[in-house]
Amino acid sequence: MHIREISLEGFKSYATRTVVSGFDPFFNAITGLNGSGKSNILDSICFVLGITNLQQVRAANLQELVYKQGQAGITKATVSVVFDNSDRSRSPIGYEGCPEITVTRQIVVGGRNKYLINGHLAQPSRVQNLFHSVQLNVNNPHFLIMQGRITKESALKTLEKKQAKLDEMDKLLDQEILPSLGKLRKEMTQYMQWANGNTELDRLKRFCIAYEFVQAEKARDSTFNGVVQIKMKIDELDDKTEIIRKDIEMMDNNISKLIADREAKLGGQVGKLSQNVDELSRTLVKESSILANHEESLKSEQNASNKISKNIEDLRRSIGEKDCAIQKVEDEASNLKNRVEDLSKKLDDNEREHQGVLAGKSNLNEEKCLEDQLRDAKVAVGNYESELKQLKTKMIHSEKELKVKRAQLTSKRDEAAADRSIESEAVQKLREEIRVLSGQVSNVQFNFRDPVPNFDRSKVKGVIAKLITVKDMSTMTALEVAAGGKLFNVVVDNENTGSSCFRMVTLRRVGEYNAELALLLVGYDEEVKVTSLKDEHFKAESELELIHSKLKERDVQINQHSKEQQNFSSS
Incomplete structure (x- = not known):
């Protein structure tokens, strides 16, 4: 593939359309005066090939490639390069059937840029793939040799440098260009296969649609023929129906004639029999209605008898209640009689006492008169007054003692409150110590829920650490280090109990204590003394119980003081 001609319009110094033709397939040279546009022809070729480094075409941006940068009324630049593609072995992939390929690039002032291949719009990547397939890469640094580059290349003094350059070019060709070209050829082949497959798929789709259309027409025709046949059958059935209807009318007429003849022959016996049948049916209806009425009346009488029996039972109950009330x-009447008799006796006694009072005695049984009784009463009043004065003095003294004891009680309450606060602080500290100690020995705590109702908890023996009793306390650390975590295993009576209790177990472990224990076992001087921790735990619990007993005694004393105060206040 080689250049056949170039067409320029609005590109750099070519304001009007200019066609440059007569290119040789192997070697070409462009000659002319300075400023005649020789370099611009080469720049136009690089422009169509998609050069990205615009400094090699002596421009800062694409707008500078337009004639006088669009200020002379020309706002676009168009360059078309016609390639001869007669050699099929060197043609681009996918263009083997084209004798020539025209690639056009056009830019417009303002940033619009487009490519055309054989008059059709194309993406820049498609144009680059076209040129890469024939080993044309305008962005290769060795593709275009500018002025002064030849002198620089000829200035290489030694053959080794030239050979190194050639090796570098061969390496670039072998490692980058040829693999990329093979990959592109493979992709192009796959694309062509895909395109052919799509074309074949479209053809098959059209064939299927045509086949479905033909089948639909056949179905329509067959359906139309079926409809015509059905209409014909309907007409035939209508004719047969008309014939059958006429036959039925004739048969009805014959039947009516036969009935008339039969009645004439029988002489009206059938009429009489039918009348008798009608009378019997009417009597039957009357009797059935009478029977139904009798059944309804019987039911109503049974309901009435049930109601009457219920009323009799109610009356019996009411009679029993009235008997009880009577x-x-x-x-009550007998009680009233007895009371009247008692009252009458009291009335008689009161009358006799009244007679005795009138006689000068306060009572019939007394021998003293009223004056003696009055004197005795005055003496008793004096005694009572002296006793009242003594009680008043005692009450004043008791009030004073009550005030003193109230003051003592308030002071004791304050002391008790202070003691209680101190004791509550001590209790809180002891609880904290108990919590710490229980956290340190929590590895041996083992709790579980019953896996089944009425489970025998004696089957679970407990943790091994609780089941072992060590006689020599000095060997406890060695035993714990040797046994490790197996000391916290749980002992059960058999395997079934272990499997049933496995999901119901709740073990509480303290990670911080385990870490401290591991550090102590690895490098600390102090030994781990589980027994001492247990002793401290028991001591703390005993002290806590002692404090609780003291608090209970103090509460009892306070309650006693409060009761004494209430007694004094009531007296």
Whole structure:
């Protein structure tokens, strides 16, 4: 593939359309005066090939490639390069059937840029793939040799440098260009296969649509023929129906004639029999209605008898209740009679006492008169007054003692409150110590829920550490280090109990204590003394119980003081 001609319009110094033709397939040279546009022809070729480094075409941006940068009324630059593609072995992939390929690039002032291949719009990547498939890469640094580059290349003094350059070019060709070209050829082949597959798929789709259309027409025709046949059958059935209807009318007429003849022959016996049948049916209806009425009346009488029996039972109950009420009234009447008799006796006694008072005695049984009784009463009043004065003095003294004891009680309450606060602080500290100690020995705590109702908890023996009793306390550390975590295993009576209790177990472990224990076992001087921790735990619990007993005694004393105060206040 080689250049056949170049067409320039609005590109750099070419304001009007200019066609440059007559290119040789192997070697070409462009000659002319300075400023005649020789370099611009080469720049136009690089422009169509998609050069990205615009400094090699002596421009800062694409707008500078337009004639006088668009200030002379020309606002676009168009360059078309016609390539001869007669050699099929060197043609680009996918263009083997084209005798020539025209690549056009056009830019417009303002940033618009487009490519055309054989008059059709194309993406820049497609144009680059076209040129890369024939080993044309305008962005290769060795593709274009500018002025002065030849002198620089000829200035290489030694053959080794030239050979190194050639090796570098061969390496670049072998490692980058040829693999990329093979990959592109493979991708192009796959693309062509895909395009052919899509074309074949479209053809098959059209064929399927045509086949479905033909089948639909056949179905329509067959359906139309079926409809015509059905209409014909319907017409035939209508004719047969008309014939059958006429036959039925004839048969009805014959039947009516036969009935008339039969009645004439029988002489009206059938009529009489039918009348008798009608009378019997009417009597049957009357009797059935009478029977139904009797059944309804029987049911109503049964309901009435049930109601009457219920009323009789209610009356019996009411009679029993009235009998009880009469008995109560009779008892009350007898009580009233007895009371009247008692009152009459009291009335007689009161009358006799009244007679005795009139005679000068306060009572019939007394021998003293009223004056003696009055004197005795005055003496008793004096005694009572002296006793009242003594009680008043005692009450004043008791009030003074009550005030003193109240003051003592308030002071004791304050002391008790202070002691209680101190004791509550001590209790809190002891609880904290108990919590710490229980956290340190929590590895041996083992709790579980019953896996089944009425589970025998004696089957679970407990943690091994609780089941072992060490006689020599000095060997406890060695035993714990040797046994390790196996000391916290749980002992059960058999395997079934262990499997049933496995999901119900709740073990509480303290990670911080385990870390401290590991550090102590690795490098600390102090030994781990589980027994001492247990002793401290028991001591703390005993002290806590002692404090609780003291608090209870103090509460009892305070309650006693409060009761004494209430007694004094009530007295």
